[in-house]
Amino acid sequence: MTTLRDVANAVGCSAATVSRALNGDTRISKSRTLLIREEANRLGYQANQLARSLRKQKTGYVGVVIPNLTNNYYTNCLSHLSDQLSPHGLHVVLGCHNFDAAKDANIINSLINRKVDALVHVPCTKQGIDGVIDNLGIPVIEIGQRSSSANVDAVYVDDADGISHVMQYLADLGHRRIVMIAGRQGVLGVDAQSRGFARAIAEMNLSLDECKVVHCPANRHDCSHALENLLDSPRDSWPTAIIGAHHLAISACLMVFRSRGLQLPNDISLVGFSNDEWFEVSNPPVTTYEHPFRAMSIVAAQLLISRLQPLPDQPSKREIINFDGKILERLSTGPPAIAKRKSTFEIGHALNLAQ
Amino acid sequence: MTTLRDVANAVGCSAATVSRALNGDTRISKSRTLLIREEANRLGYQANQLARSLRKQKTGYVGVVIPNLTNNYYTNCLSHLSDQLSPHGLHVVLGCHNFDAAKDANIINSLINRKVDALVHVPCTKQGIDGVIDNLGIPVIEIGQRSSSANVDAVYVDDADGISHVMQYLADLGHRRIVMIAGRQGVLGVDAQSRGFARAIAEMNLSLDECKVVHCPANRHDCSHALENLLDSPRDSWPTAIIGAHHLAISACLMVFRSRGLQLPNDISLVGFSNDEWFEVSNPPVTTYEHPFRAMSIVAAQLLISRLQPLPDQPSKREIINFDGKILERLSTGPPAIAKRKSTFEIGHALNLAQ
DNA sequence: GTGAAAGCGCTAACAC
DNA sequence: GTGTTAGCGCTTTCAC
Numbered sequence: 258m259t260t261l262r263d264v265a266n267a268v269g270c271s272a273a274t275v276s277r278a279l280n281g282d283t284r285i286s287k288s289r290t291l292l293i294r295e296e297a298n299r300l301g302y303q304a305n306q307l308a309r310s311l312r313k314q315k316t317g318y319v320g321v322v323i324p325n326l327t328n329n330y331y332t333n334c335l336s337h338l339s340d341q342l343s344p345h346g347l348h349v350v351l352g353c354h355n356f357d358a359a360k361d362a363n364i365i366n367s368l369i370n371r372k373v374d375a376l377v378h379v380p381c382t383k384q385g386i387d388g389v390i391d392n393l394g395i396p397v398i399e400i401g402q403r404s405s406s407a408n409v410d411a412v413y414v415d416d417a418d419g420i421s422h423v424m425q426y427l428a429d430l431g432h433r434r435i436v437m438i439a440g441r442q443g444v445l446g447v448d449a450q451s452r453g454f455a456r457a458i459a460e461m462n463l464s465l466d467e468c469k470v471v472h473c474p475a476n477r478h479d480c481s482h483a484l485e486n487l488l489d490s491p492r493d494s495w496p497t498a499i500i501g502a503h504h505l506a507i508s509a510c511l512m513v514f515r516s517r518g519l520q521l522p523n524d525i526s527l528v529g530f531s532n533d534e535w536f537e538v539s540n541p542p543v544t545t546y547e548h549p550f551r552a553m554s555i556v557a558a559q560l561l562i563s564r565l566q567p568l569p570d571q572p573s574k575r576e577i578i579n580f581d582g583k584i585l586e587r588l589s590t591g592p593p594a595i596a597k598r599k600s601t602f603e604i605g606h607a608l609n610l611a612q
Numbered sequence: 613m614t615t616l617r618d619v620a621n622a623v624g625c626s627a628a629t630v631s632r633a634l635n636g637d638t639r640i641s642k643s644r645t646l647l648i649r650e651e652a653n654r655l656g657y658q659a660n661q662l663a664r665s666l667r668k669q670k671t672g673y674v675g676v677v678i679p680n681l682t683n684n685y686y687t688n689c690l691s692h693l694s695d696q697l698s699p700h701g702l703h704v705v706l707g708c709h710n711f712d713a714a715k716d717a718n719i720i721n722s723l724i725n726r727k728v729d730a731l732v733h734v735p736c737t738k739q740g741i742d743g744v745i746d747n748l749g750i751p752v753i754e755i756g757q758r759s760s761s762a763n764v765d766a767v768y769v770d771d772a773d774g775i776s777h778v779m780q781y782l783a784d785l786g787h788r789r790i791v792m793i794a795g796r797q798g799v800l801g802v803d804a805q806s807r808g809f810a811r812a813i814a815e816m817n818l819s820l821d822e823c824k825v826v827h828c829p830a831n832r833h834d835c836s837h838a839l840e841n842l843l844d845s846p847r848d849s850w851p852t853a854i855i856g857a858h859h860l861a862i863s864a865c866l867m868v869f870r871s872r873g874l875q876l877p878n879d880i881s882l883v884g885f886s887n888d889e890w891f892e893v894s895n896p897p898v899t900t901y902e903h904p905f906r907a908m909s910i911v912a913a914q915l916l917i918s919r920l921q922p923l924p925d926q927p928s929k930r931e932i933i934n935f936d937g938k939i940l941e942r943l944s945t946g947p948p949a950i951a952k953r954k955s956t957f958e959i960g961h962a963l964n965l966a967q
Numbered sequence: 968g969t970g971a972a973a974g975c976g977c978t979a980a981c982a983c
Numbered sequence: 984g985t986g987t988t989a990g991c992g993c994t995t996t997c998a999c
Contacts, residue, residue, distance in 0.1 A: 626970045627970095628972095629970075632969085667974080667975055
């Protein structure tokens with residue numbers, strides 16, 4: 258490997274001069290700079306970033322720690338983050354914690370020891386990064402979810418608000434019996450969803466007997482099973498609307514509905530809580546609550562960049578940026594069937610009277 | 613930050629001893645080792661991996677360079693790779709080249725300068741890594757696609773074979789007019805697909821007038837547009853089967869078919885060339901050629917690990933490992949409609965005669 | 968068993 | 984303008 262010293266020897270100057278020339282230090286004479294550039298080129302010299310990192314205490318790495326890559330929520334964020342950071346010469350080091358707090362801590366610890374310049378983190382527990390390592394000395398930005406960690410920025414959507422919003426939407430359509438199929442309890446986002454669900458029930462005077470959250474592990478089989486259970490009860494106790502809080506719940510619903518010959522939204526309404534590309538392609542297209550991945554990622558990346566600029570020490574305050582998602586209304590939702598049947602009966606009755 | 617020297621000072625020994633003790637050198641006395649461990653713990657010492665990397669000429673980073681994160685082909689590979697590498701203490705540094713050869717070269721160059729220990733690469737051009745940098749001195753494993761690069765391992769599926777396979781499947785169903793909607797020409801995988809398409813046409817005596825490849829950029833709008841064009845021609849010139857070579861082509865087909873009221877597979881058959889999770893959920897479920905992501909990723913990771921072991925210098929040969937995908941037959945494909953209509957006519961004719 | 972010293976390849980403070 | 988020197992924090996000869 259060609260080193261700085263090799264170039265220096267070839268040119269006949271000191272390593273420092275080469276370093277300066279190559280880094281655009283204007284004090285080095287034009288002619289010498291040119292000569293050095295040429296020689297470096299000729300020898301195929303490329304600066305060893307490892308050595309430079311050690312010296313400058315800056316690596317150009319950003320750790321991005323997310324739950325997994327099987328959910329398009331996270332792959333979208335990762336994708337946009339990478340796109341935003343890469344023009345700034347920052348490289349993404351990936352970590353997946355799979356909602357395992359211990360693994361999360363390990364990964365973060367390891368990244369800190371590797372001296373990443375900053376961290377983007379989807380926390381999996383309430384504590385977030387607190388207790389994992391205190392005073393880590395680099396910017397940390399939580400994305401997607403917000404934990405109670407003290408010294409981190411956050412760019413997130415409050416999933417409690419999100420689910421409330423969905424519940425409101427369903428209630429406005431006339432639904433009173435709503436079931437949400439969600440992930441494992443204890444996961445930060447899932448718990449937020451549950452909170453939003455409970456809050457909506459209270460605020461809209463829905464019945465706790467008729468509305469509930471079914472937690473099931475994130476695989477289609479378990480979701481299908483949970484759903485089958487639900488639909489094995491007498492039909493008049495069925496929920497009129499289901500919220501599938503993750504894409505697997507939605508897949509499971511669509512498959513079970515099809516196998517039972519149930520029609521969306523006539524027999525039951527279905528709302529998602531993420532926006533997989535295929536929701537729009539499905540037949541019928543699935544109404545869903547869309548999180549603003551792109552906006553969040555871009556803002557998070559900008560914030561990160563700004564944190565990395567050693568600005569004239571502004572007492573840069575902690576930033577907590579709350580985004581709202583929005584409902585994309587499509588054809589999988591409508592007024593509840595029972596209401597419709599009732600009104601059909603009433604219309605029939607009215608017609609009879611009129612005759 | 614606590615350094616080795618801090619611990620050494622606290623214990624009253626040299627930095628070398630601390631280093632040895634912490635790295636499990638058995639020559640250090642048991643008691644001293646224990647003492648050092650304790651003290652390191654107490655001071656919260658964590659080895660600076662950057663310094664260690666510089667010294668050992670090994671970083672524990674693996675560069676994974678893929679086209680993007682919007683295609684589940686690549687996110688799946690990335691996901692499995694990360695899962696496989698992380699237990700070995702290897703971290704993934706992500707790079708996305710978006711099928712841009714210049715960007716690809718830049719990323720790889722940058723990763724080399726950062727001294728990643730190995731590279732996993734989805735090449736985007738025929739040359740692959742050749743010419744980008746020669747003699748890079750670290751293992752490179754191509755995944756998904758194989759380029760003509762000289763000194764790299766490859767774990768891949770031959771997409772020419774894959775498309776041939778799909779064509780055979782369609783021809784067996786009776787299709788003679790087949791259109792493939794594929795990505796941009798010049799992209800390694802796309803060109804392979806085209807080759808397979810052409811080869812199948814020749815081998816199965818299909819007509820070049822009736823079978824063609826439509827290249828369109830990877831977005832749904834352009835794909836829809838291309839498809840609309842196709843369907844605007846007289847119906848008897850329509851293809852009886854369409855191969856959607858990427859997920860956006862499939863989405864586009866499903867949406868256009870729905871808007872035109874076309875039924876799958878009665879009006880037209882549709883086959884995918886990737887296996888997005890939702891293909892199975894779609895109505896009807898989409899027949900597709902599935903690439904063995906998981907197997908490829910695991911094998912690639914294993915190979916990488918083995919390359920990283922400084923084994924008793926076996927003259928470790930270059931490995932080229934060819935995987936085959938397989939067709940998942942679902943309900944979006946069937947015999948061509950024209951054949952059916954014809955046979956209906958023939959049956960009717962036969963009945964008439966019988967009367 | 969342990970320490971002293973060298974050095975991975977670079978940058979930055981200090982001289983002149 | 985340029986060279987000398989001193990590290991960044993670690994591992995690893997080499998000596999004893």
